[in-house]
Structures are given as C-alpha cells and as structure tokens.
Amino acid sequence: MRPLVATIDLSALRHNYLLAKRCAPGRQAFAVVKANAYGHGARETVTALREIADGFAVACLEEAEDIRASAPGARILLLEGCFEPAEYLRAAELGLDVAIQDQRQAEWLLAADLSRPLNVWLKLDSGMHRLGFTLEGLRLCHAQLKGLGQVAELNLISHFACADERGHPLTGLQLERCGELLELAFDNCSLANSAAVLTLPQAHMAWIRPGIMLYGATPFSELSAQTLGLKPAMTLTGALIAIRELQPGESVGYGAGWVAQRASRIGTVSCGYADGYPRTAPSGTSVVIHGQRVPLTGRVSMDMLAVDLTDVPQAQLGDGVELWGAQMPIDELAQACGTIGYELLTKVTGRVPRRYVG
Ligand SMILES: Cc1ncc(COP(=O)(O)O)c(C=O)c1O
Structure with a gap:
C-alpha cells in the first residue's frame, strides 16, 4: 500500500x-x-x-x-x-x-x-x-x-x-x-x-x-492555532520511498530548479499535488522527519516531492514524513504558498485514505 x-x-x-x-x-x-x-x-x-x-x-x-x-x-x-x-x-x-x-x-x-x-x-x-x-x-x-x-x-x-x-x-x-x-x-x-x-x-x-x-487551524494570519489553544485534527503523513546522494551542481526534479550547493542526501517522499499537497510550495518549505524539519528541494510533482536529508543522517527508507500536523502547522505551509489552511484541508484528494483515531 x-x-x-x-x-x-x-x-x-x-x-x-x-x-x-x-x-x-x-x-x-x-x-x-x-x-x-x-x-x-x-x-x-x-x-x-x-x-x-x-x-x-x-x-x-x-x-x-x-x-x-x-x-x-x-x-x-x-x-x-x-x-x-x-x-x-x-x-x-x-x-x-x-x-x-x-x-x-x-x-x-x-x-x-x-x-x-x-x-x-x-x-x-x-x-x-x-x-x-x-x-x-x-x-x-x-x-x-x-x-x-x-x-x-x-x-x-x-x-x-x-x-x-x-x-x-x-x-x-x-x-x-x-x-x-x-x-x-x-x-x-x-x-x-x-x-x-x-x-x-x-x-x-x-x-x-x-x-x-x-x-485546529487558525483563521488569523498573525495568531497561531497553538496560541489559540487549538489542536490540529489532521496529520498528513507520507514516507521516504527513495534516497540518493547528489554531488554539488546536480539538480533535483522537474525544471532542474534546485541545485545542490554541497554534497547532499535527497529523499523522495510519497506525496504530491495530486494528493492535495500544494504545487506552489517553494523550495525550503519544511516537512518533519524524526522530529526534525527538513526543506523541500525543487518542484512538487504529482505523486512525490523531494527533501534535503543531508542534516538528518539517521533518516532512512520507509521513515515517516509529516507534511502537516502538530509538528508542521498547516497554517505555516499555507502562508508559504500564499493560501490559507482552509484551502489545503479541503483539497486533500480522494485517493488519500483517512484514518480515524481518538
Ligand atoms: C456562512 C458561514 N458561516 C460560518 C462559516 C465558518 O467559517 P470559519 O471556517 O471561518 O469558522 C462559513 C465558512 O466559510 C460560512 O460560509
């Protein structure tokens, strides 16, 4: 699956x-x-x-x-x-x-x-x-x-x-x-x-x-959900499905827009814009692996996105990746993309299974 x-x-x-x-x-x-x-x-x-x-x-x-x-x-x-x-x-x-x-x-x-x-x-x-x-x-x-x-x-x-x-x-x-x-x-x-x-x-x-x-998202641009005492109801979690080592000067993804400035370890994550992750998310936007933020590298594809794992050496294939949730507020992602949490939440597509807990 x-x-x-x-x-x-x-x-x-x-x-x-x-x-x-x-x-x-x-x-x-x-x-x-x-x-x-x-x-x-x-x-x-x-x-x-x-x-x-x-x-x-x-x-x-x-x-x-x-x-x-x-x-x-x-x-x-x-x-x-x-x-x-x-x-x-x-x-x-x-x-x-x-x-x-x-x-x-x-x-x-x-x-x-x-x-x-x-x-x-x-x-x-x-x-x-x-x-x-x-x-x-x-x-x-x-x-x-x-x-x-x-x-x-x-x-x-x-x-x-x-x-x-x-x-x-x-x-x-x-x-x-x-x-x-x-x-x-x-x-x-x-x-x-x-x-x-x-x-x-x-x-x-x-x-x-x-x-x-x-x-659990905020309606305000300057007041976070956490400050308001709200708890995020949805956590979107993918996983690392590939990892590769890049030399300085090599690029990642469509358009080859992100170029490694140092020897880099790049992870491919099982989530893309056809799941509702915004294609407008710029390089540098955070996802969370092992409780640590890592930056997006290059363009979001339909089914996948890439992240820079260089500073999280313990990351390995199969590890979970939080795209948004308690560790990566959806409102922060929305702001980075020039939109609002409402749009991201309502655009999670039908192919993403919902699992209910609590
Ligand atoms: C008429 C009406 N009332 C209430 C709401 C809830 O608004 P919010 O999600 O900002 O709390 C909406 C949502 O757009 C609405 O259209």
Whole structure:
C-alpha cells in the first residue's frame, strides 16, 4: 500500500468544539461541516461531535443528506438555503434549518406544501456582498414570513467579511447593521464564524458557527492555532520511498530548479499535488522527519516531492514524513504558498485514505 495517510484525531475535533463553546458561554454552536467537514470526512466528524454539538451547518441539501443519518436528532442548517423549490420538501422531510438569502427563495417557501414547518434563517447582507437581503429587503421578508404555517422559528443570520483582521472597520459596520434589525424580535441570531468566536464576544448572539477552528487551524494570519489553544485534527503523513546522494551542481526534479550547493542526501517522499499537497510550495518549505524539519528541494510533482536529508543522517527508507500536523502547522505551509489552511484541508484528494483515531 502506498504510504500516505491523513490521520484524523477525533478527540482533537471534540477539544476544539468545546473550546469554541467556552469562548461563548451559554450560546449554542453549529459545527460547520460543509465541504466534507473541511476535508476531514463529514460523517465521521458528525459522529464524533454528535453527543456534544448543538447542531451542524452545511452548504447544501446534498451535504445535509449525507450526514442526516449520522445525527438523527440534530439541527442541520443549510447555509445557502435551497437552490430549487423541490428542495424545501426534502428539507422538511429531513427536518433541516434553512437560510433564505433572497426573495426568490422566500417565494419558493411561500408556495411550498411542507410536511412540517422549517426553522428559517433570514440572511442579511451586512457588508460581505455575497448573499443576503438588504436591510429593507430583510424587513419586508420578515413581515411576509412571520406567523406563516411553513415557518417554525424565524431567525437572523449574517456573515463577516473581515473578522480575521482584528479591528477592521467593516466588522463594526456589519455589527451595527445587524443590530438595527434586532428590534424585529427574531427567535435567534447567528453571526460569528471562528474569527468572531475567538475575538469578538459582542458578535456571539444565540448561535455561533465555528468552522476552521474545529479542525485546529487558525483563521488569523498573525495568531497561531497553538496560541489559540487549538489542536490540529489532521496529520498528513507520507514516507521516504527513495534516497540518493547528489554531488554539488546536480539538480533535483522537474525544471532542474534546485541545485545542490554541497554534497547532499535527497529523499523522495510519497506525496504530491495530486494528493492535495500544494504545487506552489517553494523550495525550503519544511516537512518533519524524526522530529526534525527538513526543506523541500525543487518542484512538487504529482505523486512525490523531494527533501534535503543531508542534516538528518539517521533518516532512512520507509521513515515517516509529516507534511502537516502538530509538528508542521498547516497554517505555516499555507502562508508559504500564499493560501490559507482552509484551502489545503479541503483539497486533500480522494485517493488519500483517512484514518480515524481518538
Ligand atoms: C456562512 C458561514 N458561516 C460560518 C462559516 C465558518 O467559517 P470559519 O471556517 O471561518 O469558522 C462559513 C465558512 O466559510 C460560512 O460560509
């Protein structure tokens, strides 16, 4: 078997969820498990959290279908609502909470003959300008849906654009705009993503929506996951599958871009960009062997990458290589590649087996 595995620590997921809850005492929390739980396996994540989580949030009906059986009694929120009228019928059968982000979705609900009423989350576009009603549009929709037979709870939801940049003026503005609607007496309000859970208590409201922090990565560029008390849930581990000795002047990999400056021992590792390791990782990016950091040499290939083992003479064929995890934070790799931990986690491909521990 190819020696590459993503080990998912379920106890780390629980630790991180409970940390989110401690940040917002007395509030409820939707664990955000969209995109296959940020690559960790939605069903396994839901199963690990179902005893402690107040609810789960997903992007679409298909994702809700996938996890419903794993958490039969839990609230599951469709963050983008329904994409066509028939989805409301299925949402009612599955007992989902649905966001409504525009008048079209509201009309579909008004016309739907549901088996039971739905908890509805009216989405305000408070400044992200991606989804949601204007202040005035939301007031009108609230009046339209209040007391309707298809509606159980009528709630307010919005999403921050810049909560990961502490002190950003748009965040205050978004909070103000949401505040203007609270006179409408919603049953619940939900605003906070991980960044707001961690640093913006005034945004906690009734329900928080932590995503990335559950997986032990940071939403901030300047605050590490470790500083925040988060535990990485995923460790990506490959192995040394070849080792060779290079003379000064010899090169490694496609494009021959990395050239040995000294006699070097080069290891080939069983992980490449077709597994989700970013091809943009530059030479010098760290992986960890025997608890020691060693640098990438040359371009990442589809199934393999190369590292300089010269300073770890005890490294030998078959040794494990941590691409990311507790010793090599995914956020550090992401920064080196000009991206975010979210992207790396969600891009671990289907051919990488997930192994669950904890
Ligand atoms: C509407 C909504 N709420 C919550 C989240 C969770 O955000 P984060 O992963 O930054 O905690 C997301 C994720 O993008 C989202 O789209």
